[in-house]
Amino acid sequence: MKVFGSSGTRGVVGEEFTPEFVSRVAAAAAATWDADRVALGRDTRTSGRTFADAAAAGVTAAGVDVERLGVVPTPSLVRYCDIESVPGVMITASHNPPKFNGVKLVGDDGVELPVDRLETIEERLLSEEATTVAWDAVGDSRRVDDANDDYVADLLAAVDRDAIAAADLTVALDPGHGAGALTSPEFFRELGCDVVTVNAQPDGHFPGRDPEPVEANLDDLGRLVRAADADVGIAHDGDADRAVFFDETGSYVEGDASLAALAERDLSEGDTTVAAVNVSQRLVDVCDAVGATLELTPIGSTNIITRVRELWAAGESVPVAGEGNGGVFFPDYRLVRDGAFIAAKFLELLAERGATVSEVIAPYEDYTNVRENVAYDSEEQLEAMLSAAAEYAERADAEPDTKDGYRLDYGDAWVLVRPSGTEPKLRVYAESRDPDRAAALAEGAVAALTDAKREAADD
Known part of the structure; x- marks a missing residue:
């Protein structure tokens, strides 16, 4: 079983992602860390409090105190961990839809854990090694109410406030009902910007848009930029660790x-x-x-x-x-x-x-990107498609990079085939300054995968 992916662990609430699972992850982390206290934060998801409670139970059951920061952007928790020299647990599914939640783990240096540290915690979790302590050694819990205020102050000290203020910018901001709604509006106003907002009420149902800040979800922000004659549009994901932009015409910026x-x-x-x-x-x-x-x-x-x-x-x-x-x-x-x-x-x-x-x-801007997905319905189809991807790369007139799937660089263009880490799909990416070349590269890869999928289905 692989617990941690490319950005923590996530799942659908009530299915693979349960309070018991989160408690075990938190307990394994707390028992692995050499720390007497752990910071705990969450984003705005409706299940966030439940899973924060579960994480707090796991940490304290391992004999470690927990400091509960409440709803914070992930970078706010990370800053707290850095300044206080404590590890942290963040309850968030970042850009995933509302039915998901997840866990990110942060070290006492204020950096999300690297692969080797996650593997150590995963080994402890899967080994069923005891992580709980006796009744008289359980940890305590306390609230921390000023983490976001300190985070905003830290941001203001780290950027050129005078230059930004002098530019007299109007910012249209879409925090997407996520944790950034508690910090970004104030931050940009303190920078001297005029700020107008949409979807700026913290709400774990995400009524205005899904948390992922992709063009298809951001029509409201484009309209706001145009209506307010804003200089720039800014959108976040659910835990505000990403920023995407709109230009002054209300057009999405890649x-x-x-x-x-x-x-x-x-x-x-x-x-x-x-x-x-x-x-x-x-x-x-x-x-x-x-x-x-x-x-x-x-x-x-x-x-x-x-x-x-x-x-x-x-x-x-x-x-x-x-x-x-x-x-x-x-x-x-x-x-x-x-x-x-x-x-x-x-x-x-x-x-x-x-x-x-x-x-x-x-x-x-003078580049064309093509992105395609080829779904599979069985392990047999997946194996056939992966074999086809390998053969496609071997036949190509380019040396494949195999760090994650198969990337073929042609100097003026490239194509990548890789399995999704979250869905039963293989993803195909291609890019070139020539739209026809990008399309042809993507079509060639998709055709190889589709043929292999069809043959596996016929067997």
Whole structure:
């Protein structure tokens, strides 16, 4: 059984994800950590309090005190762990739909746990090794009410408030009813921005939109940008560790484009950046232009964090890293995806350039992305499709990168085939400046998978 994926563990509430499971995960973590107290936070999901209670029970049953921060963005919990030198448990399913919930684990250095630490906790969890203590050694519980206030103050001290205020920006903000609704409106107002909001009431039913900040879910934000004549639109996911943008016309900005713009601002010759195997050619081109090195990892924040730490240990400079889904790291500030900080760095970019969003991202727009999914209904179909993907990569006129599926780079274009970590699907990604080339690459991969699936179904 694999418990931890690319960003903690998640599941459908009442099915694979239960209070008993969360209590066991928290107890195993608490028993593994060398700590006498653990911080605990949650996002706005309707099941959040139930699972926070379960996590608190597991931690205290392991003989460790718990400090309950309440509803906080993940980066707020991470900051608390860093400042207080305590590990943490975050109850969140991030961008997943409302019926999901999950657990992220944070170390006492304020960084989500790397792969090897998660594996240690997973081994303890699955071994059924005792994690509880006697009646007179159980931990205590106390509330912490000022974590979000301190988090906002920390953000304000870390960005160029004067430059942003001088730009006189109007920000349209969509926290998506998530934990960022408690912090981001205040933060951007304190930066001197005029702020208008939509979906800014914390609500675990997510009545205005699903938590994932993708274009299909953000029509309200586009309309708000246009109605308010805003300079920029900003949207978060459920735990506010991501930020995606709309330009001044109310048009969605590809996350790969904003990542490239932010990376080009911070990268210098000799630096290294880290991204997942579905990285856009935009970032590849930025690294080539500035003389930086690009390192690829399997998809997921945990894998990026792990690789950044390895590069740090080797003495490498990694000023920026991330994925094109709005999850950008600025490791010199803190090794966490922080939606509010990401957005503030983008506002700094607008202020420095004295430019509109569309002008800032214009150099990174001349790319076409194609994304396709091929679902499977059985393990036989999955195995057949994976074999077909391997054969497709072997026949290709490019050396495959197999860190996570098969990525084929052609210099002017690339295609990636990989199994989804959350759904019974294989995902196909392709990108090129030439729309026809991107479509052809995707179609070739999809055809190979579809043929293999059909043959497996006929057997």
